[in-house]
Amino acid sequence: MKLKDFKLETFFAKYEFNVKHLMCASDCESFTVGDLLKLEDIAEIHLKNHWLGYTESLGHPDLRKEIAKLYDKVSYDDILVFSGAEEGIFVFMNVFLNKGDHVIVQFPAYQSLFEVAHSIGCEVTKWQMHDDNNWELDIDFLKESIKKNTKCIILNLPHSPTGYITSKKTFKEIVKIAEENNIFIFSDEVYRFLEFDEEDRLPTMCDVYDQSVSLGVMSKSFGLAGLRIGWIASKNHHVLKQLSSFKNYTTICSSAPSEFFSILALRNKDIILKRNLKIIQDNLKLLDEFFTKFEKYIKWVRPKAGSVAFPRLLIDKDVEMFCLNLLEKKGVLLMPSTNFDYGTSHFRIGFGRKNMPDALYHLEDYIKDQF
Numbered sequence: 001m002k003l004k005d006f007k008l009e010t011f012f013a014k015y016e017f018n019v020k021h022l023m024c025a026s027d028c029e030s031f032t033v034g035d036l037l038k039l040e041d042i043a044e045i046h047l048k049n050h051w052l053g054y055t056e057s058l059g060h061p062d063l064r065k066e067i068a069k070l071y072d073k074v075s076y077d078d079i080l081v082f083s084g085a086e087e088g089i090f091v092f093m094n095v096f097l098n099k100g101d102h103v104i105v106q107f108p109a110y111q112s113l114f115e116v117a118h119s120i121g122c123e124v125t126k127w128q129m130h131d132d133n134n135w136e137l138d139i140d141f142l143k144e145s146i147k148k149n150t151k152c153i154i155l156n157l158p159h160s161p162t163g164y165i166t167s168k169k170t171f172k173e174i175v176k177i178a179e180e181n182n183i184f185i186f187s188d189e190v191y192r193f194l195e196f197d198e199e200d201r202l203p204t205m206c207d208v209y210d211q212s213v214s215l216g217v218m219s220k221s222f223g224l225a226g227l228r229i230g231w232i233a234s235k236n237h238h239v240l241k242q243l244s245s246f247k248n249y250t251t252i253c254s255s256a257p258s259e260f261f262s263i264l265a266l267r268n269k270d271i272i273l274k275r276n277l278k279i280i281q282d283n284l285k286l287l288d289e290f291f292t293k294f295e296k297y298i299k300w301v302r303p304k305a306g307s308v309a310f311p312r313l314l315i316d317k318d319v320e321m322f323c324l325n326l327l328e329k330k331g332v333l334l335m336p337s338t339n340f341d342y343g344t345s346h347f348r349i350g351f352g353r354k355n356m357p358d359a360l361y362h363l364e365d366y367i368k369d370q371f
Ligand SMILES: Cc1ncc(COP(=O)(O)O)c(C=O)c1O
Pocket: 026, 083, 084, 085, 086, 087, 110, 156, 160, 188, 190, 217, 219, 220, 225, 230
């Protein structure tokens, strides 16, 4: 199996840690170890006594119990812990897909959601989303794309990089179509709990459809990417068993301190999510003003969830040149859509970090200079 270069991650590796104003991060503001330890009085003592041997390969039972509480109908034995969401994607695709299988992937997408399938030799149909109709998923396209060998629909809701969430009605329709055609669903839900209006929160796929897995992670909504803790939840224990068997060839088990901090964070999830949503809402107010001011030059489809959006340049300029020039002149990093193989006009903007207002100030300066 040969994997193509992961464009977005390569771009980040080059710039992420040496730019002045990172404005395209996909996650929420993180925390220090000290911040997390303050969440519970005896956390520090427990940390000092935490054993640093190998951990249980399925994930620490307490961690799996805390993760299960994020779902309505899931129990801890429906959970398998991974090293980040990325390992969950890689392992699932390798276990579940074979050369010649057909998959349908919501697009644009985080590259591994289609690239791993592609590398295995699967036929990949991109379920294209467009900002002209507010990124709405076209159900007829899904129906028409199904073939005899369609094995899996790969969803990402709330969606990255657009911040789109489908309606509950459309969500149900997707599940119905999958069920009728005996198609499995891989549901990337790493931005769940960051819906700006709680009413928009979709059911988690593994609660409503047994032929599915739901992917979660500590990185995005919880802002704890450095822990590298992700998980797959599923009622399908046959698939879970295969995933855990494959994991013995990747990471075997998780980092013990990361499991400790993830348990602590999840026990206090309401505090963490409230803090992160407040940063997002404050930043969004500024972005709304900004994009209204510059609506002649940039199209803004307001996201409904998450900490990223995907605006479009309305001017005749290649977005990669625009981003690199912005970086050179003002030290602000945006992510051009060329890293998503999605044309030359969009860019990903991140608004989960506390320093976004400062970055926006410099972006505005740049736009004023240009136009
Ligand atoms: C939609 C989506 N899924 C999965 C991942 C991988 O998450 P992690 O880096 O925490 O493994 C990302 C990371 O950006 C993502 O945007």
